[in-house]
Amino acid sequence: MDSGKLMTMKEAVSKFVSDDSTVYLAGFTHMIPFAAGHEIIRQRRKGLTLCRATPDIIYDQMIAAGCAKKLVFSYAGNPGVGSLRCFRRALEKGQPKPLEIDEYSHFGLSGRLFAGATNMPFLPMRTNVGSDLPSQNPNMRTVKDPYTGDEISVVPPLRPDVAVVHVQRADVNGNAHIWGIVGEQKDAAFASKKVILTCEEIVDEAVIRSDPNRTLIPDFVVHAVVHEPWCAHPSYTQGYYDRDNEFYMQWDEITKEHDMTMKYLEEWVFGVENRAQYIKKMPAEKIHQLLPKAAYSTPVNYGSV
Amino acid sequence: MVDCTPSELMVIVAARELKDHETVLVGVGIPNLAANLARKLQAPNLNMVYESGAVGSNPSRMPLSIGDPCLVTGAKSVCSMYEQFAYYLQGGRIDVGFLGGAQIDKYGNINSTVIGSYKTPKVRLPGSGGACDIASNVKKIIVVTPHEKRRFVEKVDFLTSPGFVDGKAKWKELKLQGGGPYAVITNLGTLKFDDTTGEMTLVALHPGVTVEKIQENTPWKLKVADNLEQTPPPTEEEVAMVRSLDPTRIYLG
Numbered sequence: 301m302d303s304g305k306l307m308t309m310k311e312a313v314s315k316f317v318s319d320d321s322t323v324y325l326a327g328f329t330h331m332i333p334f335a336a337g338h339e340i341i342r343q344r345r346k347g348l349t350l351c352r353a354t355p356d357i358i359y360d361q362m363i364a365a366g367c368a369k370k371l372v373f374s375y376a377g378n379p380g381v382g383s384l385r386c387f388r389r390a391l392e393k394g395q396p397k398p399l400e401i402d403e404y405s406h407f408g409l410s411g412r413l414f415a416g417a418t419n420m421p422f423l424p425m426r427t428n429v430g431s432d433l434p435s436q437n438p439n440m441r442t443v444k445d446p447y448t449g450d451e452i453s454v455v456p457p458l459r460p461d462v463a464v465v466h467v468q469r470a471d472v473n474g475n476a477h478i479w480g481i482v483g484e485q486k487d488a489a490f491a492s493k494k495v496i497l498t499c500e501e502i503v504d505e506a507v508i509r510s511d512p513n514r515t516l517i518p519d520f521v522v523h524a525v526v527h528e529p530w531c532a533h534p535s536y537t538q539g540y541y542d543r544d545n546e547f548y549m550q551w552d553e554i555t556k557e558h559d560m561t562m563k564y565l566e567e568w569v570f571g572v573e574n575r576a577q578y579i580k581k582m583p584a585e586k587i588h589q590l591l592p593k594a595a596y597s598t599p600v601n602y603g604s605v
Numbered sequence: 606m607v608d609c610t611p612s613e614l615m616v617i618v619a620a621r622e623l624k625d626h627e628t629v630l631v632g633v634g635i636p637n638l639a640a641n642l643a644r645k646l647q648a649p650n651l652n653m654v655y656e657s658g659a660v661g662s663n664p665s666r667m668p669l670s671i672g673d674p675c676l677v678t679g680a681k682s683v684c685s686m687y688e689q690f691a692y693y694l695q696g697g698r699i700d701v702g703f704l705g706g707a708q709i710d711k712y713g714n715i716n717s718t719v720i721g722s723y724k725t726p727k728v729r730l731p732g733s734g735g736a737c738d739i740a741s742n743v744k745k746i747i748v749v750t751p752h753e754k755r756r757f758v759e760k761v762d763f764l765t766s767p768g769f770v771d772g773k774a775k776w777k778e779l780k781l782q783g784g785g786p787y788a789v790i791t792n793l794g795t796l797k798f799d800d801t802t803g804e805m806t807l808v809a810l811h812p813g814v815t816v817e818k819i820q821e822n823t824p825w826k827l828k829v830a831d832n833l834e835q836t837p838p839p840t841e842e843e844v845a846m847v848r849s850l851d852p853t854r855i856y857l858g
Contacts, residue, residue: 328657328686329672377731380633380670391729406656407690407738414687426695427738429779430767436723450780480677481657484686538674545669595678
């Protein structure tokens, strides 16, 4: 049964991402919803608090486009390449505008999401001690362990207004199958007040129910379902298309100057209406290069008497 | 002696530190090469774990990021980001963690956050990522880094990931469950840490390198072990193997 959640990216962003809101575009290297980031840029959202463990190229683009007021993060690098130059320009030179930061370690940030998802008041963790990070971030505190009397580091829950989570396949209601690097997909969905689920394929509910262990996100935490093939490019979707490592390296060149970055955004974000047009604009040869060899898992038996 | 480049030598020396059946948290680049080299030589049962959640990876090619899809294809397990840090790292299940950074100081503290001040950075670096968590929880931290004066500093501008902090006595009071820094492997030599004070100490010279050359590239008076050793030269097998792991020399340069 169709619950009316199925919509275009344009409709989902327009409905659920407002100015000054706190946004989590999920994905640890894998399944980063670039198409959602681009749509947020096209709709010229402002004052956003962008949260992601690894801001990656997508937040670099959103920072350059002027969407961001604040960044909540744990690793602001171009994975496997080096710096995120737009992030650095915002911090070092205030260009195009200054950026506030709220910085953690990976465990700290993923712990914040876990605490948000499970409605905990705070989460204790064995890290941060001895580091200079807590002295710069008042959100990283310590409490006395009531059992041993030792001080333990704690982080507060993170409850974004909206998460965008990309998955391989989902039904029209948002029951989602995910495999490969699952990153913080589930935690981001459960921690956020609204969830936009984007998927490579829409499948029958029967396909989902044939393999329930693979459903990391059930429909009742999802508010919008967007069928968006190639949503993650230049990031990847396991089994659908590989990571465009060449683009990750090119990004380092594209972003050497703010003007060059804006030229890229003019062409590839503002210059297209949606993801379908973006993909059509890509050379066919490039698309072909990114298609993976198949590696199927062995089916399992879910039968009962 | 077999000819090899400084990067190849660092990979080979780092690989020798890994033992069979150990679980190692690997990053991309040199650490990944070192772990894969060890697996082909003395440690066929090495468990390679990546902070992206890939566990027991068996990459068919050189991964280009820690979240590369080839780390998933054929892996033993894949878990979520939170589970990786909670079950594996905080759970105390990682023997060796590789770390790098812009600066390392004489107690093995690492800076990957900022050059200059935090509020008004001269150079803003990517930040901790998992580094602080890895440094706090693994049994042995191994740092592989070129031996340069700008990287070796008496005190880091910003302490991202704890080594022995201000020395071993203070470090013990912090009650971190990890074993702290174990080795720093450079293109010039191997440095380990004094059992009592936690101070970085030169323990081995790579072939053709002198103590003076290492001191020239270290801006504080470096402690030298009484029984200073010579790093055994790389073998033909090691050099051939490391080259086959990175045929297009993405990381070997």
